Amino acid sequence: MDDQSFESRFNMTRRSAYSRWLNDPTLNVAMTLNFNRPISLANARTAIGQCFGKVDRKLLGTRFTRRRNDRTTGVFVFEHLKSNLHAHGLLRVAPERIERFGEMFPPTQRGLWSDVWAGGSQWTTNADRPAGFAFYMAKEQHASSAPETMLFLEDFFPTEG
Incomplete structure (x- = not known):
């Protein structure tokens, strides 16, 4: 058996594992954030962190950092790192906050994301089948993918203590 077939099988198994891992019914929003211009992975990560800080400020008020358990959580996976970098998230x-969240990310207009990242665009929908979207999100994740290509919103929460 050649290395390519082993790698292909490994990558398909990994995608299936992502689907099982993210098949959580509490993951209720699927999202894609586009930058629409060149950006480094580090700056893309920072922009998404800033965006969701603003989301939580609007949803929870100015003391949102003290409300860790109420904050918006989830995971984003970056793809096309060398061209057209964008992120898919669950x-x-x-x-009780889903309607207000949807108002921040309207499907056909500029929203909070384009306020944070000028020229950015977003696609947002209810995640009726999180496992299916997780499988799609993981399409460019490989055994050799850098850990930085996955972003957990909790990474931007202040540490306790």
């Missing part, structure tokens, strides 16, 4: 938004 998020957990409290059901």
Whole structure:
């Protein structure tokens, strides 16, 4: 058996594992954030962190950093690192805040993301099948993918203590 077939099998197994891992019904929003111009991975990560800081400020008020358990959580996976970098995410938004969250990311207009990243665009929908979207998100994740290509929103929460 050649290395390519082993790598292909490994990558398909990994995608299936992502689907099982992210098949959590509390992950209720699927999102893609586009930058629409060249950007480094580090700056892309920072921009998404800033965006969700603003989301939580609007949803929870100015003391949102003290409300860790109420904050918007989730995971983003970056793809096309060398051209057209963008991020796919699955998020957990409290059901009582989902309408206000949707108002921040309207499907056909500029929203909070384009306020944070000029020229940015977003696609957002309810995640009725998180496992299916997780499988799609992981399409460019490989055994050799850098850990930085995955972003957990919790990484931007202040540490306790």
